[in-house]
Structure formats: C-alpha cells, structure tokens
Amino acid sequence: MEHVTECLDLLEQYMAGHQVVHDVEKLNFQGAGANDVYNCTAPFYDDGKWVIAARVEARDSERSHIGFFEEVNNGWRLMNDMPIFPLQDPFVTRIDGSLLFGGVWVEHRADGRATWRTLFYRGETIRSLQPFFEGPIGMKDLRIAQLTSGLILVLTRPQGQKGGRGKIGxxxxxxxxxxxxxxxxxxxxxxxxFADDEWGGANEIHPFKNGDAGVLGHIAYFDHQGNRHYYSMIFTLDPFTGRHSPVKIIATRQDFLEGPAKRSDLRDVVFTGGAIRSNGRMTVYAGTSDAEAQRIVIDDPFEKWDHPAT
Incomplete structure (x- = not known):
C-alpha cells in the first residue's frame, strides 16, 4: 500500500509553493434568469461557435439541467435552441472527431434519498447528440478520453466497498x-x-505527446463541523503501467473571487470543470461554492511532463 498524503498536508504544500495567479474572472452567463450557473466545462468549439456547457439550477434546489452558452462580447449567452439535458456537472471531449458529452443523472426517490449515474451522449455537434452509454449506478466522475496513440483511457470513481468515499480507477x-x-x-x-475518509475524482483528461495523460480533478474532505472542502488538483498517469505522480493541489477557493455560496457548508468548494492549456499557462474553469463559475490562469502544471516520447 502506497503512502497517502492527506488533504491538509497537500494544502500546506500548496500554500508553501506560492503559486502565481495571473488572472481570475467570474464568468458572466446570460439568459438563465434567476438561476445559478456553475460547474462549467472549459470552452469548446461546436458548429462554428465557442460554447460552454454549465449546470443550471435554482439556489434552493438540487434539480439541475445543463445549459449551453455561446460566447458573446460581454460574456456567455444561453442558446435557447439547444437540447436540454436534465443532468449535473457536464463534461466534453472528442473521440475520433465526434463530440462526447456527459453529466450526472440524479434520481430523487420518494424517501428523500437519491441515486445517480453518469450518462454519455455522442454526436458530430451538440444538436446531433444521441444517448451513447450509461455508467454504473452510484458512479460520478466517470471520464473518457482518446490518447495520442488513439487508445481510449477510461477513469472511474467507485464508491462503497471498493472505493470508500471515492477513489479513481x-x-x-x-x-x-x-x-x-x-x-x-x-x-x-x-x-x-486519497485517504480513506477523503475522496477525489477526475474531471478532465489531457493527453500528453508521449502517450501519458494529465488528469485534472478534485480532492475533498469533510471537516469536524460537516463542512465540505474541495480543491482543484492534478496528477499524471502512464495508462499502460498505472504508474502515476502524487496528487498536487493547483487551486483553492481563496484563489478565486469572493462570492455567494449555495449553503454555508459549501463555501470552501472549488469543483474543477476543465482547462485550456496554451503558451505555458493553464486557464482552469471551475464552479465556486456551488453558486458561480469562474476561471483562473496559472502556470501550466503539466508542461514539464508533456513532451514527445524519447
């Protein structure tokens, strides 16, 4: 069993590293009325437009749908002619040129409890998305990506007897x-x-030139008062051997602008959505406090690993 570094120790390492935040901005979403828009993807290109998919819901509700927002001069505007998916926490990738889109479907039961699973849709564009695959009941943060080799990497997150509160397979x-x-x-x-009383998950896979993968995700724990603490993290993975780097925190709630929270126990939450890497920088898109979406620009933490195979 490998040594596990607990979340608070990872946080201490992060704070000692004095990471530079080059820019931070709240995303301006238009057209969703009084609803909150959060836990968004990074922008992706679809049918001639830059688009962000994001979770849309009322402040006092967990019943969500995914909205698609197109880039406009002063922000992101809801595309009312796009399909509606009754899901939470969207993600996107491209495999063999096709768009693969997904999110978490939640069933609210009569006894007040909920069950969930990750649903995938596939198409050439958002408009042509069709149901493709349903993940196991009880599994969030299921992610798929095509590596530079053409092979398909699947990251899982079982909970319960196999994964505790949530570990990555x-x-x-x-x-x-x-x-x-x-x-x-x-x-x-x-x-x-992840320590047994903590949890984490993958949010986005970044293929490297040498065939390895950079994983962008989150790590989280409950404090003694029952408050949730979520941080953006990364690690790298050799998909052939399973060798991987340790988890490294790359952003905390304090790195983003202040704002409202859905509930008091969610104030210290950063839910990583996706990232764009360019010119040695990484722009991370994330939900903050389950109420807003923001983006932050940092030095690219994957750059030192992402090089052609020797």
Missing amino acids: YVLLASLDELDLAKIECAPLLEGH
Missing part, C-alpha cells in the same frame, strides 16, 4: 466499442491518492 481500451459496465466495475484503483 483506470482502464485502457482499444476503441469505444469495448466500453462496457464490466470493464468499468473491474478497473483497478490507483493506489496512494
């Missing part, structure tokens, strides 16, 4: 045709990332 596929529930459920866990 991985499986490598030759193509999307091989994706099935059995492979996801049997995916081995990456050891050494």
Whole structure:
C-alpha cells in the first residue's frame, strides 16, 4: 500500500509553493434568469461557435439541467435552441472527431434519498447528440478520453466497498466499442491518492505527446463541523503501467473571487470543470461554492511532463 498524503498536508504544500495567479474572472452567463450557473466545462468549439456547457439550477434546489452558452462580447449567452439535458456537472471531449458529452443523472426517490449515474451522449455537434452509454449506478466522475496513440483511457470513481468515499480507477481500451459496465466495475484503483475518509475524482483528461495523460480533478474532505472542502488538483498517469505522480493541489477557493455560496457548508468548494492549456499557462474553469463559475490562469502544471516520447 502506497503512502497517502492527506488533504491538509497537500494544502500546506500548496500554500508553501506560492503559486502565481495571473488572472481570475467570474464568468458572466446570460439568459438563465434567476438561476445559478456553475460547474462549467472549459470552452469548446461546436458548429462554428465557442460554447460552454454549465449546470443550471435554482439556489434552493438540487434539480439541475445543463445549459449551453455561446460566447458573446460581454460574456456567455444561453442558446435557447439547444437540447436540454436534465443532468449535473457536464463534461466534453472528442473521440475520433465526434463530440462526447456527459453529466450526472440524479434520481430523487420518494424517501428523500437519491441515486445517480453518469450518462454519455455522442454526436458530430451538440444538436446531433444521441444517448451513447450509461455508467454504473452510484458512479460520478466517470471520464473518457482518446490518447495520442488513439487508445481510449477510461477513469472511474467507485464508491462503497471498493472505493470508500471515492477513489479513481483506470482502464485502457482499444476503441469505444469495448466500453462496457464490466470493464468499468473491474478497473483497478490507483493506489496512494486519497485517504480513506477523503475522496477525489477526475474531471478532465489531457493527453500528453508521449502517450501519458494529465488528469485534472478534485480532492475533498469533510471537516469536524460537516463542512465540505474541495480543491482543484492534478496528477499524471502512464495508462499502460498505472504508474502515476502524487496528487498536487493547483487551486483553492481563496484563489478565486469572493462570492455567494449555495449553503454555508459549501463555501470552501472549488469543483474543477476543465482547462485550456496554451503558451505555458493553464486557464482552469471551475464552479465556486456551488453558486458561480469562474476561471483562473496559472502556470501550466503539466508542461514539464508533456513532451514527445524519447
């Protein structure tokens, strides 16, 4: 069993590193009325426009849908002619040129409890998205990406007997045709990332030139008062061997602008959505305090690993 560095120690390492924040901005979403818009993707190109997918819901509700917002001069405007998906926490990637979109479907039961699973849709554009795959019941943060080799990396996040509060597993596929529930459920866990009373998940996979992957995600824990603390983190993964770097925190709530929270126990929450890497910088898009979406520009933490194979 590998040594696990607890979240508070990772936070101490982060604070000692004096990371430079080059820019920070709240995203201006228009057209969603009085609803909050948060937990967004990074911008992606679709049918000639730059688009952000984001979670839309009322402040006093957990019943969400995904809205698609197009870039306009002063922010991001809801595209009313786009399909509506009754999901939480969207993500996007491209595989063999097609758009793969997904989010978390939540079923609210009569006894007040909820069950959830990750749903995937596939199409050439947002308008043409069709149901593609349903992940296991009880699994959020299921992510898929195509590596530079063309192989498909799947990152899982079981909870319960196998994953505790949530740990990351991985499986490598030759193509999307091989994706099935059995492979996801049997995916081995990456050891050494999260203490048993803490949890984490992958939010976005960044393929490297050498065939490895950079994983952008979150790590979280409850404090003694029951408050949630979420931080943006990264690690790198060799998908053939399972070798990986330690988790490293790259952003905390204090790095973003102050703002409202959905509830008092969610004030210290950064939920990583996605990132764009360019010219040695990384622009991270994230939900803050389950109420707003912001972006932050930092030095690219993946740059030292992302190089051609030797």
